[in-house]
Amino acid sequence: MATEIKNITKFFGKTQALKTINLSIKDGEFIAILGPSGCGKTTLLKLLAGFDSPTDGIIMIDHQNVSEKNNSTPPEKRNIGMVFQSFALWPHMTVKDHIKFPLLHHQFLANDLKNNIEKRIDEVLNIVELQTYANRMPHELSGGQKQRVALARAIAPKPALLLMDEPLSSLDAELRMEMRREIQSLHRMTGATIVYVTHDQEEALAMADRIVVMNNGQIQQVGTPREIYRKPNTEFVAKFVGKANLIHGKWLNEVTFKPYSVSIQSNWMNIEVSSDLRAKNLCPIRPEQFSLSYTGEGIEGEIMNVQFQGKEIHYTVNIGSDLIAIHEDSQNKPFYIGDTVYVNLNQKNNAPSLITI
Numbered sequence: 001m002a003t004e005i006k007n008i009t010k011f012f013g014k015t016q017a018l019k020t021i022n023l024s025i026k027d028g029e030f031i032a033i034l035g036p037s038g039c040g041k042t043t044l045l046k047l048l049a050g051f052d053s054p055t056d057g058i059i060m061i062d063h064q065n066v067s068e069k070n071n072s073t074p075p076e077k078r079n080i081g082m083v084f085q086s087f088a089l090w091p092h093m094t095v096k097d098h099i100k101f102p103l104l105h106h107q108f109l110a111n112d113l114k115n116n117i118e119k120r121i122d123e124v125l126n127i128v129e130l131q132t133y134a135n136r137m138p139h140e141l142s143g144g145q146k147q148r149v150a151l152a153r154a155i156a157p158k159p160a161l162l163l164m165d166e167p168l169s170s171l172d173a174e175l176r177m178e179m180r181r182e183i184q185s186l187h188r189m190t191g192a193t194i195v196y197v198t199h200d201q202e203e204a205l206a207m208a209d210r211i212v213v214m215n216n217g218q219i220q221q222v223g224t225p226r227e228i229y230r231k232p233n234t235e236f237v238a239k240f241v242g243k244a245n246l247i248h249g250k251w252l253n254e255v256t257f258k259p260y261s262v263s264i265q266s267n268w269m270n271i272e273v274s275s276d277l278r279a280k281n282l283c284p285i286r287p288e289q290f291s292l293s294y295t296g297e298g299i300e301g302e303i304m305n306v307q308f309q310g311k312e313i314h315y316t317v318n319i320g321s322d323l324i325a326i327h328e329d330s331q332n333k334p335f336y337i338g339d340t341v342y343v344n345l346n347q348k349n350n351a352p353s354l355i356t357i
């Protein structure tokens with residue numbers, strides 16, 4: 001169901017955690033709220049859940065006004081499900097009982113579910129692939145299985161909105177990848193509307209329909225993963241998502257950029273960036289959009305650091321005006337610290353048009 005966040009602000013004493021947040025979430029959408037520690041992600045999720053009230057503004061879930069100043073519907077009276085980083089399982093309950101509990105107590109349970117609780121439990125056990133674990137206690141489960149129980153409990157009553165707060169961050173890297181795929185398939189199977197809080201840009205890029213990038217209590221940009229990655233609106237988004245190099249120079253017109261480096265004669269053409277970055281005379285180029293050579297044209301620079309990463313080699317290059325990151329295929333000819341090199345936009349990766357959506 002659709003969720004509307006309108007002009008939400010939140011103060012904790014003098015700290016303003018949220019500054020006029022506006023966001024419309026469509027039915028069935030997977031939204032990732034992405035941002036660094038302290039940017040206000042969890043505060044926003046808590047307001048959606050009803051654990052706290054906004055200082056100002058309103059929240060509508062499924063056309064119901066659930067939150068406004070000093071008047072908030074408590075979590076149990078909202079049509080939501082929640083999954084936390086810490087799993088938050090009940091130690092004395094079996095897997096099956098965890099799934100049964102919300103089916104007995106959720107206030108918005110549809111009649112067909114109310115009349116078919118056992119069938120729904122089986123269905124949900126199937127979705128999270130825990131059929132053979134139904135009678136286990138939490139201490140008899142692995143980390144990934146525990147998180148699947150938490151997911152199962154949240155989706156069982158088919159809530160209008162599923163809220164997830166860094167649900168994978170306490171799992172190891174391999175399990176995180178597996179659970180990412182499971183959450184994606186769970187989203188496809190259930191069609192649930194999901195709001196997923198994370199500070200991990202890869203997680204957000206991989207799973208979300210749209211990403212909301214936040215910094216310092218404000219939304220910086222809302223867009224599809226492709227839009228956010230390819231056309232960041234602000235310096236912050238360019239750096240935070242995909243670690244773009246922000247090259248200093250001058251925009252000669254809307255699509256032509258002249259880097260400051262004295263060693264380059266030609267301009268970079270057909271590049272589209274946001275008006276904010278253009279006004280700041282910055283051009284965002286991703287590490288993989290540059291290439292290195294020993295000869296030829298391009299910006300002259302010196303290799304300052306080299307990191308072998310298996311598939312790629314990560315170079316740090318000093319081009320005078322900027323210290324930039326460049327990722328080259330590790331099968332290419334290697335460069336070494338102290339080498340004088342030339343930096344070009346990577347024609348193979350079609351760099352300028354990569355910035356155009």
Ligand SMILES: Nc1ncnc2c1ncn2[C@@H]1O[C@H](COP(=O)(O)OP(=O)(O)OP(=O)(O)O)[C@@H](O)[C@H]1O
Nearest residue numbers: 012015017035036037038039040041042043044199
């Ligand atoms: N109960 C509280 N009392 C006072 N300040 C708070 C409270 N909760 C959050 N804050 C402050 O509000 C701001 C946003 O916090 P929030 O927990 O929403 O950030 P976050 O983006 O979720 O960070 P993290 O990723 O570290 O969890 C921070 O400056 C935080 O210190």
